[in-house]
Amino acid sequence: MTEVGRARRRKEDARLVTGRTRWTDNIQLPGMLYVAFLRSPMAHARIIRVDTGAAAAQPGVVAVFSGRDFADEQGSLPCAWPVTEDLVVPDHPPMAVSEVRYVGEAVACVVATDRYKAADALSAIEIDYEPLPAVLDMTEALTEASPRVHEAGNKAFTWRFAGGDIEAAFDGAPVVVERTYVQQRLIPSAMEPRAVVATPDGEGFTVYSATQIPHILRVMLAMTTGIPEHRLRVVAPDVGGGFGSKLQVTAEEVLTLLITRRLGRPVKWTESRSEGNLTVHHGRDQLQRVAVAAELDGRIRGVKVDLLADMGAYLMLVTPGVPLLGAFMYNGIYKMDAYDFACTGVFTTKMPTDAYRGAGRPEATYALERLIDELAAEVGLDPLELRRRNWIKHEEFPYTTIAGLTYDSGNYEAATDRAMTLFGYDKLRAEQADRRDRRDPVQLGIGTSTYTEMCGLAPSRVLGSLAYGAGGWEHAGVRMLPTGKVEVVTGSTAHGQGHATAWSQIVADALGVPFDDVAVLHGDTAVASRGMDTYGSRSLTVGGIAVLQACEKVKEKARQVAAHMMEASADDVEYTAGAFRVRGTGTARTIQEIALAVFAAHDLPDGFEPALDADATYDPANFSFPHGTHLCAIEVDTETGASRIRSYVAVDDVGKVVNPLIVEGQVHGGLAQGIAQALFEEAxxxxxxxxxxxxxxxxxxxxxxxxxxxxxxxxxxxxTSNPLGVKGVGEAGTIASTPAVVNAIVDALRPYGVHDVRMPCTPERVWRALNGGAA
Amino acid sequence: MPRITVTVDGIRYDEEVEPRLLLVHLLRDRLGRTGTPIGCDTGNCGACTVMLDGKSAKSCSVLAVQADGCDVVTIEGLATGDRWHPMQTAFHQEHALQCGYCTPGMIMAAIDLLAEDPDPSEEAIREGLEGNLCRCTGYCNIVRAVRRGAQAMNEASEVTTS
Incomplete structure (x- = not known):
């Protein structure tokens, strides 16, 4: 039985269910000190005076620092995505020196012998602030009269993108629907709060961090602090979830490292949850003005998008790029003649935004799928029928969209048909009609979302053309050990996704070794020296393919040795059923036998380098385009505004599946986060x-x-864009589900004249929408 | 400083502690029982749930001095040798964890839930685990795991009593 495709239970679980975990906060080193940060209580203020004297005198306190102490060495936190040439990139000192621009910005820190003493001394630090006006609303921020967050003004950039003739599409269109949607600000909320341990390590330093990106972090720490890259080792031990929030180079990582360098001792910082809600980058926060032009029969002529995206107070690692990841997605799965996209990034005195599960694509998918439902209502069509009339048909793939992406494969008909069957679509529509007729106080709404998304970040050339500061390749190494066991080194760092299990399945099939004989190593730059890390649903579609390609190289070497061992020509040796066989004979050698022979190296082919190990770096030629149809039935109590999801069906197409158990888990978790945006969460x-x-x-x-x-x-x-036939799955559930839920709520309320409810659709907001107030 | 005596996963400790020291910090920082993590500072997330004299307790909301004389069982003390507790096995079988950070607390809360209701409905499980947050799984597989764990524990107790 092949391993790929099996619902293997995860090998990661053993330590996680027994508590033998390695979270960063677990680390204790001899002589370790603990740091606590004092944070700005003001959204915008000048720092007039800092007095750390009393704090420094407190018991157990080793040092107290303010921004001025680091001014010459702390650099500026990096923004790796200069989306336009005229992008305003404000200086972003890890610890504020002269001005604070959001509540929570670090202004001072205490280093003490235990975490309680460090926290105690914070209250003894005196800081005088001169208040400056807060800037909170994006539209107001762009007016002449607005106070400025930075001297250069409140506009970070405007980015435009177009395909086709948008004026022709809208001029004289029989139907035009315009809407404005609010993507509320979200707090990613990985269960493990951030933690950093930095320690002197021989000639350099080791930094342990609860990060998704040890490799990028290492490069960026070197560039920010000036510590040479080869003197820095970064380790991401067990990491308790990320969802984009740990795709960052944080002030606390830089400062903890600088404190260690200054004091020559190991230092640990562990975030409290309240500190994290303030200072882990937030997600979403866009104002979306969207319009669709269509024929009377529902055929879409064009879509126009004008976004304001809240950057917060500074540009962090990929802050300005996040809304642009949506720029290619507002056309979704639909054919149209023209498309126009503009996005303006705006500074406010809030925590910076950055990647949160889906990063740009949930926002795009939400606005589009909401708009399509509005169009369906306008032209009097069932929302799925309208979609059918516009979507790319399965026989039309590969299909180059109006946004210029080439979707390699898809079958929207099949996913929709399956979802409708599982959902009982017609029966629920009948029940809905009945409740409407009866004026039942509890109305039934049916929400649809037929999404696709671009993930598997990403072709390096495309990233380059979008001015992103790095590539999108991934590295893998396969080491054949003398006893036939295998170590797989991957640059794609795990924080809950199940890499160790999935990679073991791929390797087991590729090399003919047992699943349990494979160990997967990652998350330590001294072990996995090269990598682009984990985000954008890229691990399997990029990192997994790199693993497969490294295996192919191992196999090719092994084939030569096998031929030599069996005294056959390499051309006559083939790899089938888990072994190297001489074609047409019963003679065979397993990879384990070959590995031992290569280790001994007594009798190898002339000129053969005695190693089977191989590295591969894979750079995808295209993105991956998962898609699916999600249907949500929701009961809305029109008297109280309370809503309850009655059923939720998700049929996703993520191509070939390595481990269905893991895929289902990813979908479940994605759904929960997308539904949470629709119904519960708002910063x-x-x-x-x-x-x-x-x-x-x-x-x-x-x-x-x-x-x-x-x-x-x-x-x-x-x-069709990769040899495993796989597509990304990590973000799909989150991208698809938010519009499905809100479409359901609006569908329930449409007979009452409601055509929008602002997220999160709390009972109060639903009630107000029903009662004519501002939703 | 007050002296306390506390048994953790079968080992007795005599410790001098500050009155304000949280039980979870005693476990993690002093006793090295790092299997129990901390997820919040308001008692909402439940990641730090342990058994305190047989009842589940959020160890971030208990002072070490309050645990004086108590028997504490953490996730690290659940297994018997190499044999996992049925709830640990159930979480593994049902893929009820991804990053695993909430898992110790979730397993403890699930075991406590079953002590009161050995055969809970899906709804009872969802209500019963309301004090434990997970950001990865969407809870479906956790609910399935608790039902599987319940079944296994009931079968085990039938074997013991017959």
Missing amino acids: VYDSEGNLLTTTMTDYLLPSAADLPEFVTDRTETPA
């Missing part, structure tokens, strides 16, 4: 720029009691 700032949702009491993450059982299934249209 709220008050009129002075204070974050009100600093704890899990105020920021409503869904619990088991808040979510339904999901019905999930797959169709399987292999990707």
Whole structure:
């Protein structure tokens, strides 16, 4: 039985279910010190005076630093995505020196002998601030009269993109629907708070961090601090979730390293959750003005998009690039004549935004799929029928979209048909009609979302053309050990996805070794020296292919040795059924036998380098385009505004599947986060720029009691852009589900004249929408 | 400083502790029981859940001095030798964890839930685990795991009693 395709239970689980975990905060080193940060209580202010004297005198305190102490060495936190040539990139000192621009910005720190003493001394630091006006609303921020976040102004950039003749598409169009949607600000909320340990290590330093990106972090720490890259080792031990929030080069990572360099001792910082809600980069936060022009029969002529994207106070690692990842997605799965996209990035005095699960594509998919439902209502068509009339048909692939992407494969008909069957679409529509007729106070809404997304980041050339600062390749190494066991080194770092299991399945098939004989090494730059890390649903479609290609190289070497061992010509040796066989004979050698022979190296082919090990670096030629159809039935109590998801069906097409168990888990988790945006979550700032949702009491993450059982299934249209036929799955659920849920709520309320409810669709917002107030 | 005596995963410790020291910090920083993680500072997430004299407790919301004389079982003390607790096996079988950070607390809360309701409905499981947050799984597989764990524990207890 082949391993690829099997629902293997994960090999990662053993240490996780028994508590033998290696979280960064677990690390204790001899002489370790603990750092605590003092954070700005003001959204915008000048720092007038800092007095650290009293804090330094407190028991157990080893040092107290303010921004001025680091001014000459801390550099500026990097933005790796200069999206336009005139992009405004403000200086972003890891610790504020003269001005603070959001509540939570680090202004000083205490280093002490234990975490309690460090926290105690924070209150003894005196800082005088001169308040400056907060800048909170993006539209106001762009007016002449607005106070400025930075001297250069509040506009970071405007980025435009177009395909086809948009004026022709809209001029004289029989139907035009225009809407404005608010993508509320979200807090990613990985369960493991951030933590950093930095320690002197011989000639250099080792930094342990709860990060998704040890490799990128190493490069960026070197460039930011001036510590040579070869004197830095970065380790991501077990990492408790990321969702984009740990795709960052943070102030705390830089500062912890600088403190270690200064004091010559190991230093640990561990974030509290309230600190994290303030200072882990936020997600989304866009104002989306969208319009669709169509014929009376629903055929789409064109789509126009005008975005304001809240950058927050600074540009972090990929802050300005996030909305642009959506720029190619507002056309979704539909054919159209023209498309026009503009996005303006705006500075405000809030925590910077950056990648959060889906990064740009959930926002695009939400606006498009909401707009399509509005168009369906306008032209009087069932929302799925309207979609059918516009989507790319399965026989039309590969298809180059109006946004210039070439979708390699897909079958929207098959996924939709399967979803409708599982959902009982017609029956639910009948029930809905009945409830409408009866004026039932509990109305039923049906929401649809037929999404695709671009992931598997990414072809390096495309990233280069978008001015991203790095490539999108991934590295893998395969080491054949003398006993026939295999070590796989991957540059794609795991934080819950199941790389060790999936990579073992790929290697087991490729080399004919047992699943349990494969160990997967990652997350340490001293072990996995090259890598582009994990985000953008790229691990399998880029990193997994690199693993496969490294295996192919190992196999090619092994084939030569096998031929030599069996006294055959290499051309006559083939790899079948897990062994190297001389064609047409019963003679065979396993990879284990070959590995031992190569280790001994007593009798190898002339000129053969005694090693089977191989490296591969894979740079994809195209993105990966998973798609699917999600259907949501929701009951809305029109008297209270409360809603309850009655059923949720997700049929996704992620191409070939290496491990269906892992894929289903990814979909489930994605759905939960997408549904949470629709119904529960919002980061709220008050009129002075204070974050009100600093704890899990105020920021409503869904619990088991808040979510339904999901019905999930797959169709399987292999990707043609990679040898495994796989597509990304990590973000799909989040991208698809938010519009499905809100479409369902609006569908329930449409007879009452409601055509939008602002997210999160809380009972209060639904009630207000029904009662004529601002939704 | 107060002296306390506490048994953790079968080992007895005598410790001098600051009155304000949290039980979870005693476990993690002093006793090296790092299997129990911390996910928040308001008692919402439940990642730090342990058994305190047989009842689940969020160890971030208990002072070490309050645990004086108590028996604490953490995720690290659940297995018997190499034999996992049925709930640990169930979480593995049902793929009820991804990053695994909430898992220790979730397993402890699930075991406590079953002590009161050995055969809970899906709804009872969802309500019963409301105090434990997971950001990875969407909870479906956790619910399945708790049902599987319940079944295994019931079968085990039938074997023991017959």
